[in-house]
Amino acid sequence: MDTGSTAWMLASTALVCLMVPGLALFYGGMVAAKSVLNMIMMTFGSVALVGCIWVVYGFSASFGDSIGGAGILGDVTEFFGMSGVMKDDPKAVIPLSVFAAFQALFAALTAALICGAISDRIKFGAWMTFTGIWVTLVYLPVAHWVFAFDGKGVVGGWIVNKLGAIDFAGGTAVHINSGAAALAVILVLGKRIGWKKEGGAERPHNLPLVMLGAGLLWFGWFGFNGGSALTSSNAASVVVLNTFTATCSAMLGWLVVEKVRDGHATSLGAASGAIAGLVAITPSCGAVSPLGALALGAIGGAVCALAVGLKYKLGYDDSLDVVGIHLVGGITGTLLVGVLATADAPNGVDGLLYGGGLGLLGKQAVGAFAVLLYSFGVTWVIAKVLDRTMGLRVRPEVEAGGVDVHLHAESAYDLAHPAGPEAAPAPVAAG
Template structure:
């Protein structure tokens, strides 16, 4: 039975423990974007590090503003044909800004009864959380998804064009896809998106909406933009591997909010997703290092960091669907596939600068499809809610869940690629996309921001004023 539109937002009393966990999870997911900035920033040459960090940073501002005005409503408002939410339902977050809830107080001999003060909430009674906490949590997903795209086009995109791209891509790609995948019937609207409710593909925390989506967008944008000047012949080695390792560590830390937070409660579901996330990531790191050792002869720090990210990407859609063996398999298999996939750009001649396509698109697709094989009957996804009593191929469920996963994953990939292609071409033929060859040679930090990350000052005596800026 569905609820009428007049029932939204649902009013109730939030659970304080679950609310505290979700506030912490939201902060953890936000931390992932600075982590991504360090991860990407360390992988580029030193003359482009600030630009790379700024691409992630500015996404935090642009997406936050759009989300508060219409992004949340477009993503989670009552569905318009399963494709996007009603813009007007929560425009400017109307009806969601409230004070504290309070329980009803019974009348006494000296004082009258006081009615309960309810808040807009989502969830299942009694595990409600304030809708505003959900707004904040989902905002962090939107921010990092946009930021992920930047890794594919490092060193050559004009900063102003990136700002325009973030606004257009969030509006026309991320917000609708988030509605398809994350908006369930009866949560913030009567009807939700088609992938979650009609197709019933499982994507617990964003394998499709975040990783396939950003990876496909990165591929389309990289193709329109063209390769970096000198690629692939010129050496473009990471300038700061400690930054890369720091970034991967922050991503892993924040990912617990990403995955375990998606349970929307602090109970057993969160515990299960926390542990499967950890197991898959450890297995993935070892898988990537094994490939490096066997193929290249050396296990590298960059490989360890890349393996961590590949494992996190892989387990994102399936963390609520698998047991320990499933988590080990998904992490290891996906990491090995991604370690080979990143090499395809040299054969296929597309300059995916920081391997967004090879890690996020391919890793997200692998994690999404492998749900169809490893969906365990004892997992949280299979024992409650919309996906109750479902099983993967290896547990006797046949191909039923696998085809649903495939349709969901490839649909997001196709939509994101085509829509991004259109957005990129519009920007290219209006304000322009690409820095000139001279600007690329000088570096994006100087030409786009009038700054350098590393200044070496020397002189003979105080006040010499001699300053030399070095670039690698």
């Protein structure tokens, strides 16, 4: 067992865990003051629920031996309740337990990403119910497709093994998956009260929180991508360099588009551009050179900056641009592997610009759109069933008055009631 790689994976797991408050602050700063606690609660709540599911059957469904060798779903009984995970395997490079913890945070954060699209209008109980069902029916199979490699006597997922598509750290399983799911839930849930096609959505209430959250996410992403190398090695080092490089160019790419289109380069644009770059480089961080990462980041930042405006033209209320950044950025980064990949990078495969032909690009497209269609379709059914049974949306008066007070009996900024939260108006039922 490699103690250096084990130490790196332990550190990477801690870095990825820091992305939880990073995401909560990033999303929380972008919503209205009356909704910030609910956004933070949805983020932390989904992480807690997914963590429990992961221990019971999630890890086994994602990384167990593929049922029937089909590459669709892992054997749920193989590691049920984390059985066998604590054993010390002298042939392993890293302990299975640290890999399980690392991947648990991937599952938790993927689910949490969705809540940014549906802020201000969903019941907290409905969100938690949706999260548990969605992780079970959507994330676990897709994670098996993308992350479960074939091993000695073990059959993994079809996208990574049979198709041979490259997704180093989750452009498909995390970003396309969550972005497609977000779009499906948006279409079932409907628009916020007062939302208009020409910018009627409420403005961010705290931009410094957004920037702080983006910074924490950037910091944690080094563990997210670098830890996906699973070793303390040259590959991890290249991935960290590419992750930093693409994020820098993506921020500039977004700001250029913003300046040309709107006449201003904003702090919200800088934060959004950084996240767009991190999303785009996630699948490709082990496949491109640093110059390729510069190009990929700039393209990803510019494309996502343009994509966020589609919601006004097409009429879907994506509150915090989960579709525009994660779905579009994930597709962009995944497809550009087929163009910008170089055999000199850790993945060792040439893309179109390096003489590799169209084969890899085709594989990337199949993997990306298979995940998109599966996630969108199944998520739409889940959301529709929940809406018809328990109901997803809060009452109009709850939405207008603020979900923080009415759903959680708390206020983030108790400026109107200096005597304390007990002086605040009593919450009303959310249904």
